[in-house]
Amino acid sequence: MAGSTAADAGAGSGAGAGAGAEAGTDDTADADEPVREPEGNIYLTQLRERLASLHAADIAYVLEALPPDERRLVWDSVKREVDGAVLLEVSEPVREALIDSMTEAELVAAVKDLDADDVADLAEHLPPAVVEKVQHELTPEEREQLRTAMSYPDDSVGARMDFEFVRVREDVTLEVVLRYLRRFDELPQHTDQVFVVDRNGILMGSLSIEQVLINEPDTEVSAVMHRDVLSLDADDEVGEAAQAFERYDLISAPVVDPHHKLIGRLTIDEVVDVIREESDADALNQAGLRDEEDLFGSVWQSARNRWLWLAVNLVTAFLASRVIGIFDGTIEKVVALATLMPIVAGLAGNSGNQTMALMIRSLAQGQITGSNFGRLLRKELTVALLNGVVWGLVAGCATWALYHDSKAATLLGVAMAVAILLNLLIGALLGVIVPFALDRLGRDPALGSSVLLTFSTDGLGFMIFLGLATMLF
Amino acid sequence: MAGSTAADAGAGSGAGAGAGAEAGTDDTADADEPVREPEGNIYLTQLRERLASLHAADIAYVLEALPPDERRLVWDSVKREVDGAVLLEVSEPVREALIDSMTEAELVAAVKDLDADDVADLAEHLPPAVVEKVQHELTPEEREQLRTAMSYPDDSVGARMDFEFVRVREDVTLEVVLRYLRRFDELPQHTDQVFVVDRNGILMGSLSIEQVLINEPDTEVSAVMHRDVLSLDADDEVGEAAQAFERYDLISAPVVDPHHKLIGRLTIDEVVDVIREESDADALNQAGLRDEEDLFGSVWQSARNRWLWLAVNLVTAFLASRVIGIFDGTIEKVVALATLMPIVAGLAGNSGNQTMALMIRSLAQGQITGSNFGRLLRKELTVALLNGVVWGLVAGCATWALYHDSKAATLLGVAMAVAILLNLLIGALLGVIVPFALDRLGRDPALGSSVLLTFSTDGLGFMIFLGLATMLF
Numbered sequence A, B: 001m002a003g004s005t006a007a008d009a010g011a012g013s014g015a016g017a018g019a020g021a022e023a024g025t026d027d028t029a030d031a032d033e034p035v036r037e038p039e040g041n042i043y044l045t046q047l048r049e050r051l052a053s054l055h056a057a058d059i060a061y062v063l064e065a066l067p068p069d070e071r072r073l074v075w076d077s078v079k080r081e082v083d084g085a086v087l088l089e090v091s092e093p094v095r096e097a098l099i100d101s102m103t104e105a106e107l108v109a110a111v112k113d114l115d116a117d118d119v120a121d122l123a124e125h126l127p128p129a130v131v132e133k134v135q136h137e138l139t140p141e142e143r144e145q146l147r148t149a150m151s152y153p154d155d156s157v158g159a160r161m162d163f164e165f166v167r168v169r170e171d172v173t174l175e176v177v178l179r180y181l182r183r184f185d186e187l188p189q190h191t192d193q194v195f196v197v198d199r200n201g202i203l204m205g206s207l208s209i210e211q212v213l214i215n216e217p218d219t220e221v222s223a224v225m226h227r228d229v230l231s232l233d234a235d236d237e238v239g240e241a242a243q244a245f246e247r248y249d250l251i252s253a254p255v256v257d258p259h260h261k262l263i264g265r266l267t268i269d270e271v272v273d274v275i276r277e278e279s280d281a282d283a284l285n286q287a288g289l290r291d292e293e294d295l296f297g298s299v300w301q302s303a304r305n306r307w308l309w310l311a312v313n314l315v316t317a318f319l320a321s322r323v324i325g326i327f328d329g330t331i332e333k334v335v336a337l338a339t340l341m342p343i344v345a346g347l348a349g350n351s352g353n354q355t356m357a358l359m360i361r362s363l364a365q366g367q368i369t370g371s372n373f374g375r376l377l378r379k380e381l382t383v384a385l386l387n388g389v390v391w392g393l394v395a396g397c398a399t400w401a402l403y404h405d406s407k408a409a410t411l412l413g414v415a416m417a418v419a420i421l422l423n424l425l426i427g428a429l430l431g432v433i434v435p436f437a438l439d440r441l442g443r444d445p446a447l448g449s450s451v452l453l454t455f456s457t458d459g460l461g462f463m464i465f466l467g468l469a470t471m472l473f
Helices: A002-014 A017-029 A039-052 A056-064 A068-077 A080-089 A092-100 A104-111 A116-123 A128-137 A140-151 A174-182 A209-214 A238-248 A268-287 A299-326 A328-333 A336-364 A370-402 A409-440 A449-472 B002-014 B017-029 B039-052 B056-064 B068-077 B080-089 B092-100 B104-111 B116-123 B128-137 B140-151 B174-182 B209-214 B238-248 B268-286 B299-326 B328-333 B336-364 B370-402 B409-440 B449-472
Strands: A193-197 A203-208 A252-256 A262-267 B193-197 B203-208 B252-256 B262-267
Touching (some): A039 A068, A056 A068, A056 A080, A056 A092, A080 A092, A080 A104, A080 A116, A104 A128, A116 A140, A174 A209, A209 B209, A238 A268, A262 A268, A268 B238, A299 A328, A299 B370, A328 A336, A328 A449, A336 A370, A336 B268, A336 B299, A370 A409, B039 B068, B056 B068, B056 B080, B056 B092, B068 B092, B080 B092, B080 B116, B104 B128, B116 B140, B193 B209, B203 B252, B238 B252, B299 B449, B336 B370
Antiparallel strands (some): A252 A262, B193 B203
């Protein structure tokens, strides 16, 4: 709600010269506005006031939903102190657009006060000169953290961890811990546990805040700490770490280097982002989009984002259509075949997609192993057999009914029923095997499976149906 | 990993009489096993030991990945005390299978020690007699909580909240709060804040644990509490609450009744489950599956789960194919049209799906409003126009090249190019409008959009391409 209101305010004053009339009509609506001159400034002041009261995440939300002109106006009205926080919250395409609109000095000012892990998140989108200037403004410790964070690949725990955490020794009492905590102005966000380390910084365990609170102050840390704490490796895949968070309901987890030295912390807010990003990416990839898109980005960029899979689709569609070309002669004889063949192809594609959606999800959850794969394949084939008999018969009867005037009606119905049965089996086979194979090859099973499946069910569907018809007629 | 190991142990002893030989071959592999008799018991003991060391969520994970026979064996070997916790962790279809395999007495024993909100989650799957017996075992307060939790619809905050939270008054000092907390044996899970209420239980604000820790003990609660805390209404949609958690990085939030009385608490672990369930449901619905499926459930159930959308698909495919039937005469003259028409339909379906995936995601994030809808539609149509010109020309030239021996080659190429351009525009139009309309009608935009889109791009694609050809030839 806050989003659309602020957006409207932006639209009122932001559309520039051409929109003077629009602004005028808006004005008549709220005629109790006392001062009119200068018009733009009143709106801008109101806009600034509204934005100042918003959380950075809400400003990001407003920016995402705005077309470029209004977006720039709102962005210029955001207080400089929150620029960095907003840049962290917006999606990648919008982030790039905003960064492009800023000067080097503005960027340095926006970024330099962020935590090192946040700077690292932005760094790849920033001009190198800005990154260099920001590095100069950091303390040596922060600079080292920035270097560390930037050294890990995007999908690793190391790239997502932060460096803010509280460390204690195991031989002190909770009283000491409490006094230590009172010296903080604020605790690192999501501090549900403090980490117990030895003098070399090696992780020994964790002390939950709960234990600090419910035990008597004279208790020793060593008496109430958890020694078998789940720790993550900075090189671990962040998607797997997210599964651990989900499964064990974690709020934070320590990140260690190969020597088990505590170097950072992964928190639930990053994990929620990872889960959201992964499911968004899956949905977009399955639909054949390469990247996330700025809703109001340039037409040119949007078009290009869709080209890869449109091109793949065009090639596979031409290949599948070649199959039809083989049976030109049969189609000339019985033109009804041309009418019916898309049904055979479409139904198997749909059924195979159902199987594939289940497979992709189960693979993501790690539920499919070499040992249960065979059983799963048998089950899916049995389901396809059952569905093939049922829907093959239905389609066969419908075909017979549609063409009952023609003397080919019975043969058409039979060809339809048999082709649907066989093609549903093919759809199930590929629906199970394609994602499994992609996964085994270390690729994302969602990416491209659908195009490959449709290609196969189309091509083989045409082949089976028209081939059968050629034999029968 | 733990999953597959335990699963293997189950498979070794669980397959019953028919699998004696298999168990034998396994044995030769680990011949250093000292005692052999009785074989089954050794495996069972090992299995029980392994299971006893696992977290309930890990046991659930193992159960999900097992076929029915092995699943039952593992389930029977799980210690009774964790039965309830495991039932809460497994997916719905597996939960139903497990509950079916248990006696009433076992179910009552498994459920009666759970928190009221967890009992409520299970209640809809339990036999009424069990629910009644469990209710008798509850305290009056718990019984009231159970009644409350069960009174809210599945997708509301009320159905997902828990009743475990800590309340304090605003006129006490932090010292008092600390002493109060020390009286707990354990704090409610994910206690990052305690709630400040007045004597009538009305929510006045929240006191973060951070403030308890960093301030001096003689500070008054009223001095450091947050008064403008984000509170949820029990009737709120839980998906919207999840967005608030994501946006503001919350760990917990208070739930209030219409009189602003504190009645419960929503925590991040439930929110993560909600996010996961929503994205899973979207993926399955888009693929045309009604419900989540037990990976190794009965073939009959799986087949029926897929029938609704297969039936819809069959009907729409027959309808689209009727369009082809109209142009029988043209196809008889130029049989190449039958070969080429699936390309026109397929490419527009693919392109429309790209648009639709973006729309569905943006609708889910609430970024599309009545005011920016027109602009978005224009943008998508422009992208489709650009893509239609580019890929229409490519496909037209490819068609000309394929049929350059025929004298119809040029006309075929032109029909192809124009039909692709027009059909891509239709795909974009529907890709934007269908999800938006479904959303405005209060329906899930993901559900069925894809079938409707494919139906339209198929039917209209055939119509345009064959209609053009009829005019040209």
